[in-house]
Amino acid sequence: MKDVTGTVEEQLPSALYRVRLDEGPMVTAHIADRTDRNFVRVLVGDRVRLALSPVDLRRGRIVEKL
Numbered sequence: 001m002k003d004v005t006g007t008v009e010e011q012l013p014s015a016l017y018r019v020r021l022d023e024g025p026m027v028t029a030h031i032a033d034r035t036d037r038n039f040v041r042v043l044v045g046d047r048v049r050l051a052l053s054p055v056d057l058r059r060g061r062i063v064e065k066l
Contacts, residue, residue: 001051005066008046017042017062019050027052029060040065 009026010018019029029050031042042048042065050060 001054003049003051003063004060005047005049008042008044008048011044019048019060019062021050025058027058027060029062032061032063035062035064 004021004023006019006021006027008017009020012018012028015030017029017031018026020026027050029048031040032051042062047066048062049064049066051063053059053061
């Protein structure tokens with residue numbers, strides 16, 4: 001898994017988020033279980049750290065709110 005940072009651009013249905021990476025491209029991400037269990041709210045405009053999927057680089061998991 002590759003860790004990158006980005007900004008949440010849009011909140012989608014089914015607890016998905018569209019995140020613009022610092023490098024430029026857009027990815028679709030969901031919240032990691034550990035973050036979700038601790039009731040961390042992710043809103044549009046928040047800076048987040050993502051773990052990108054090694055299989056599909058357009059999908060990721062939000063692991064931390066910065």
